[in-house]
Amino acid sequence: MALSSLDNLYRQVILDHSAHPHHHGHLQQVTNEIEMRNPTCGDVIQLEVAVFNDKINDIAFSGDGCTISQASASMMTDAVIGNTPAQAEEMVQVFSKMIIGDQPNLDTKILEDASVLNGVAKFPARIKCAALAWKALNNALTSNDGKGKAGQIVEHHDN
Amino acid sequence: MVKSLNQIRNDFPILDQKVNDEDLVYLDNAATTQKPRAVVEALAHYYYTDNANVHRGVHTLAERATADFEAAREKVRAFINARSTTEVLFTRGTTTSLNWIAASYGEKVIGAGDEIVISYMEHHSNLVPWQQLALRKKATLKYIKMTADGHLDMTDAAEQITDKTKIVAIAQVSNVLGVVNPIKALAKLAHEHGAIMVADGAQSLPNMPVDVQELDCDFLAFSGHKMLGPTGIGVLYGKEAILNEMPPIEFGGEMIDFVDLFQSSWKELPWKFEAGTPDISGAIGLGAAIDYLSAIGMANVQAHEQELVNYVLPKLLAIDDLTVYGPHDPAQHTGVIAFNLNGLHPHDLATGLDMEGVAVRAGHHCAQPLMKYLKVPATARASFYLYNTKADADRLVDAIVATKEFFKHGTV
Numbered sequence: 001m002a003l004s005s006l007d008n009l010y011r012q013v014i015l016d017h018s019a020h021p022h023h024h025g026h027l028q029q030v031t032n033e034i035e036m037r038n039p040t041c042g043d044v045i046q047l048e049v050a051v052f053n054d055k056i057n058d059i060a061f062s063g064d065g066c067t068i069s070q071a072s073a074s075m076m077t078d079a080v081i082g083n084t085p086a087q088a089e090e091m092v093q094v095f096s097k098m099i100i101g102d103q104p105n106l107d108t109k110i111l112e113d114a115s116v117l118n119g120v121a122k123f124p125a126r127i128k129c130a131a132l133a134w135k136a137l138n139n140a141l142t143s144n145d146g147k148g149k150a151g152q153i154v155e156h157h158d159n
Numbered sequence: 160m161v162k163s164l165n166q167i168r169n170d171f172p173i174l175d176q177k178v179n180d181e182d183l184v185y186l187d188n189a190a191t192t193q194k195p196r197a198v199v200e201a202l203a204h205y206y207y208t209d210n211a212n213v214h215r216g217v218h219t220l221a222e223r224a225t226a227d228f229e230a231a232r233e234k235v236r237a238f239i240n241a242r243s244t245t246e247v248l249f250t251r252g253t254t255t256s257l258n259w260i261a262a263s264y265g266e267k268v269i270g271a272g273d274e275i276v277i278s279y280m281e282h283h284s285n286l287v288p289w290q291q292l293a294l295r296k297k298a299t300l301k302y303i304k305m306t307a308d309g310h311l312d313m314t315d316a317a318e319q320i321t322d323k324t325k326i327v328a329i330a331q332v333s334n335v336l337g338v339v340n341p342i343k344a345l346a347k348l349a350h351e352h353g354a355i356m357v358a359d360g361a362q363s364l365p366n367m368p369v370d371v372q373e374l375d376c377d378f379l380a381f382s383g384h385k386m387l388g389p390t391g392i393g394v395l396y397g398k399e400a401i402l403n404e405m406p407p408i409e410f411g412g413e414m415i416d417f418v419d420l421f422q423s424s425w426k427e428l429p430w431k432f433e434a435g436t437p438d439i440s441g442a443i444g445l446g447a448a449i450d451y452l453s454a455i456g457m458a459n460v461q462a463h464e465q466e467l468v469n470y471v472l473p474k475l476l477a478i479d480d481l482t483v484y485g486p487h488d489p490a491q492h493t494g495v496i497a498f499n500l501n502g503l504h505p506h507d508l509a510t511g512l513d514m515e516g517v518a519v520r521a522g523h524h525c526a527q528p529l530m531k532y533l534k535v536p537a538t539a540r541a542s543f544y545l546y547n548t549k550a551d552a553d554r555l556v557d558a559i560v561a562t563k564e565f566f567k568h569g570t571v
Binding site: 126 | 179180181503504505506507510511513514515521522523527530536537561562565566
């Protein structure tokens with residue numbers, strides 16, 4: 001198999017997003033924020049979201065992680081900005097199904113660039129890398145107080 | 160070695176397979192080792208012929224199971240040169256062993272203002288139990304610094320260990336940096352200040368001769384599965400005088416002498432600590448692993464790994480953009496080698512190596528404070544064992560270079 005199979009995982013657009021991530025940094029005004037870690041590999045993401053009038057006005061992420069997790073975070077921010085939180089939730093659902101890879105006819109158009117991460121399904125050890133940013137978004141938008149779990153460290157073990 | 164390398168490899172059927180269409184090169188031995196036929200067959204033999212509960216039956220199978228279980232304890236005693244089997248407790252593994260010391264000995268002797276001294280290179284299992292004990296008791300947790308090349312700084316150790324220190328707990332071999340820490344010198348230092356010495360042997364027992372009387376450590380913790388044995392079995396060695404003073408951690412069957420309605424008394428050592436049905440098959444499997452290692456000889460195991468390190472470390476250091484952690488002198492480095500390709504996350508590197516059939520670990524290696532100390536989020540780690548070859552080392556080097564080229568030149 002060798003490294004040629006890596007082309008399915010590391011598509012050029014993924015390498016580009018990782019090298020030059022979009023919406024990387026911090027926001028002036030934040031309504032929802034969260035820090036999430038992937039304790040098995042040490043990846044960490046801080047996600048800041050500005051939701052005004054039921055719309056994701058702006059979003060930014062920072063932290064450390066591998067190519068897949070950084071590209072996924074960058075693509076996620078591109079995809080959800082300008083959408084309602086409800087639409088963003090739907091994207092999270094579609095993304096989660098896509099990276100599991102058990103629905104061959106899944107429509108992934110709403111994910112924009114992030115749909116190229118479908119290749120991660122063939123690399124089970126890397127699914128959690130792709131999922132981290134999307135789980136962070138989900139938790140930031142849906143925690144009970146509506147403000148995300150700011151400052152809280154949420155660990156998830158899914159490998 | 161008594162056996163040739165080919166003969167040894169034939170004892171490990173799992174090594175003979177393809178992974179991602181490439182011949183498997185297993186270099187994740189610091190996480191867990193593979194098991195020889197002799198260990199798997201010992202488990203099967205126990206379950207097929209001798210299975211019964213230990214220490215309580217009067218029938219023949221129970222006698223055989225008890226004899227096999229206690230024979231395994233004697234094998235462990237001889238392997239580490241403990242004075243007596245009363246000093247050998249079976250546990251679930253290194254983590255349980257260290258937690259027992261903190262929960263029983265630590266709980267009893269540590270008070271407010273006392274000091275517990277560890278190092279930045281400790282695995283979480285030799286760090287968090289002490290950290291939590293210190294928090295419970297309002298004691299002070301202190302860290303011995305490291306030298307620039309990743310050795311324990313013994314000058315700093317002499318300053319950190321004071322008359323307030325009650326416990327010094329250090330890994331004999333780092334699971335990241337591949338350095339060997341001077342347990343004997345640390346034990347001497349600890350004893351001079353009235354403290355006890357806890358050695359984490361998870362990475363040393365599999366790879367080198369260890370003699371608890373020579374080291375003069377008060378406790379030694381290790382795991383079976385990192386030294387050819389099954390998962391779920393480990394050992395806590397403790398000096399008899401200290402174990403006698405320690406209260407049991409768990410209560411129940413197997414560990415009691417007499418039980419009355421409102422009070423009970425405990426069995427003698429080592430059973431006072433072994434409540435409930437133990438991992439009988441695990442202990443027997445560990446005994447078989449010790450037989451296997453002893454037949455080869457731990458000095459030979461250590462020499463073989465050193466030969467591999469002498470061979471591979473210069474090749475790794477010669478790869479542009481590859482950072483190797485710990486000492487760069489092969490003579491000071493065990494078969495655990497952590498590294499990073501500059502500009503590439505170790506997780507991406509490990510996936511590349513996996514596609515080339517080379518299994519390594521990537522992550523923080525349960526040593527987050529060390530990662531912070533090294534100022535890296537994570538590293539890749541290759542760890543060699545007695546069945547690895549120079550060809551395996553070449554495959555690792557080639558796969559790192561290929562992965563580096565792949566990410567340098569981009570993709571479709």
